[in-house]
Amino acid sequence: MSKLLVFSKDLLQDDKGVSSIEYALLGMLIAVAIIGSVYKVSGAVKEMYALIAASMP
Template identity: 70%
Template sequence: MQKLLTRITDLLHDDKGVSSIEYALLGILIAVAILGGVLTLSDAVKSTYQLIAARMP
């Protein structure tokens, strides 16, 4: 029983997972920024392609 309590205490004080969480949050932030940029530019790109398609013979 003491061995189990010692193991649980060690797991609670372990800091190895903190870096993983930080990298995951950073990855999510980058993904949200890319998605926001794509959504912002999508209408402009669509209208440009429609303009080019309209001018093609």
């Protein structure tokens, strides 16, 4: 039984996975920022192409 207690104590004190979770959250934040900016710019690009298409004979 003491091996189980030692293992659970070591498992609770281990913080190796914390940094990977932080990197995952940072990656998700960057992805959301990229998706938001692409969504914001896409409207302007559509309008520009529509203007160009309308001006062609």
